[in-house]
Amino acid sequence: MKPVTNTKNLVNSSSLQNSYRQRIRLFLRECWSTRLSYLFLAPFLLCFICFVIVPVIIAVVLSFTSFNGFEFPRFIGVSNFIYMFTQDVVFMKYTIPNTLKFAIVVGPGGYILSFIFAWLIHQLPKSIRDYFSLALYAPSMVAGVALTMVWTATFSGDSVGYLNNILLSLGFIETPQLWLQDPKYLMTIMMIVTLWTSMGVGFLAMLGGLQTVNTELYEAGRIDGIKNNLQEVYYITIPSMKPQMLFSAVMAIVGAIKAGSVSSGLTGMTITPQYAGHVINNHIYDYAFLRYEWGYASALSVVLLLLSYGIMQICYKLFGTKEDE
C-alpha cells in the first residue's frame, strides 16, 4: 500500500510544482506582454521607490527604535507606541483633540469653500474669470510671507493691532485682547487663517474640472425636470467631476492634517501657549528637531500616517469611481 500512496504524493507534488511553474511562466509572460506599461511607469516608479518607499520603510523601522540622530538606532520594540498612548500626557490631552478639531473644521470647510468659490467663478463671464481665480488663489501662493506680516499685525495683542483697534473703537471690548497668546482664541484664529489659504490645489483642480462638464448635460437635465441651480449642481455638476472632487478631498484632508506651521508662524513659538494650537505636526517637530528623539518622532508620524490613511479610505468610498465603470 505504501508505495502507491508515495507515488500518488509524488504525482501530486510534481503536478503541483508544474502548475506553480506554469503559473509563474504565465505571470512572467503577462508581465512581458504589458512591458510597455512598465516602461511608461518606470521613470516615476524608480524615483518613487528611491525617494518615497525606501525612506518610508526606514522611517517605519526607526519607529521601533530609540534613535537620537548620532548613535546607531537601538531596537526597543513597541515601547515608543506604548509610551505614546499611556504616558505622553501632551499627546493624549492636547495633540489628538486639537488635531481632530482642526482637521474636522479645516478639511471639509476648506473643501466646501473651494467648491463654492470655484462654482461661483464658473458662473461668471469667461472674460473676467481669470482675475477672480487669481485673486482667490493668491493667499496660497504667498502663505508664508503674508502669514507672519499681515495676520500677526491683525491679531496683535496691543491696542494698535487692527482687530483690537476696530473692536475698541466700536466699543465691543474694554481692554485689548491678547488674541494670539490666549489659549481660548488661538485655535479659532488658526482655523480662520488656514481656511484663508485653503483655496489651493484643490480649488485649481475643481476649476479645471468644471470646464470638463459636458454642457449638453445641463440642457438634458432641464428637459428631465431640473428646476434650480442647486439641483443642477447636485445631479449633474458633482457627478460629472468626481475625479476632481476626490482629488481635492484628498488634498484638503492631507492639508488639514499636515498643517502645523500655522501656529508657530502666528505666535512665533514652536510650542504654543498651554499647547492651545498644538497639532500632531508640532508634536513631531518638537520631538524630532528640539529633543532629537528621532525614533519617537518616527513612531508619531507612523500614527499620523495610519490616521490619515483611515480617513482617506472613507473619502475614497464616498467619491471613488469603481473600476471599469
Next chain:
Amino acid sequence: MLQTIRKQFALSRMFLILFLTGMGIFMFLPIVFLFNNAFKPLNELFMFPPRILVQHPTLFNFEQLFMHTAAGVVPFTRYLFNSFVVALITTFAVIIVSTMAGYVLSKHRFHFKAFIMGAILIALMFTPETVSIPRYLIVSGFGLKNTYFAHVLPFLASPVAVFLMKQFIDQIPNPLIEAAKLDGASDMYIFMRIIIPLTSPAVATAAIITFQTVYMDVEPSSLYMSKETMKTLAYYVEAVSSNIPGVAQISIASSIGLLMFLPNLIIFLLFQRKMIQTMLHSGVK
C-alpha cells in the same frame, strides 16, 4: 414675463460679481502688501501696525540686496539662476513623468497596478520631515550630492501629480483610445496626440503646483548641497532672514519676498489661461 426673468438674472449676476469682487479684494491683500512692502523705506517698514500701501516708494531695498550680495562669496544672480534652472527642469520633467504614469495607471491593465495605486495613495499622506534623513542617505549613496540631479530627482517622485493626472485621465472615454488603437496608433502616439492635449487643464494645474513647491523648497539646498554655488534662491532667503541681524535684514527680506513671489505669479498667469481653456472643442465631448 421673460423680461422680468432676464432682469432677475442680471441682478443676481450683479450681486455675484459684487460679492466675488469683495472676496477677491480681501484675498488679494497679501499680494498688494507684498508689492508695496518691497518699495517701502525703512521707517515705513518698522511702522507698527504696518500700513498696507507705501507712502514714499523707494528702491532702497533692492539696492541693499545687491550691495549685500556683492560683498558675499556667491553673487545673488547665481542663486536666481539655480532656482530657475531647477524649477523649470523639474516642472517639465514632473509633467512628462507623471502624465506617463497616470496614463498607464488609468488606462492599462497589468499586475501590481492596484498595489502601486495603493502605495501612491499612502504616500500622499507622508510628512516629508520624517523622511529627510533616509533621503539624505540615499542621495549621498548615489553620489548625487552637489549635482542638479539631487535638486530634480526627489521631486519626480510626486504622488500628488500622478494622482491628479490619473484622476483626469480617468475622464477620457475609453472608446476614444480604443478607436485610435483600431486605427493603428501606437501607445506613444496615443500618449502624445490624445492624452497630453486632453489633459491640458491637469497639466497646467500640475505645472503650477510643482513650480511652486520646487521654487519655495529649501530642503535640497540645505541638505544635499555643500557647495554654495549649487544652492537656490529659497535657501538664500532663509539664510538672509535667519542669520543676519541688523537693519539691513528687513529691507533685504522685503525686496526678496517680492522676488520669490513674482515667478510664482508669472507661472500661474501663464498656465491659468491654459487651464481655463475649455475642453469642449477638443473632441472628447
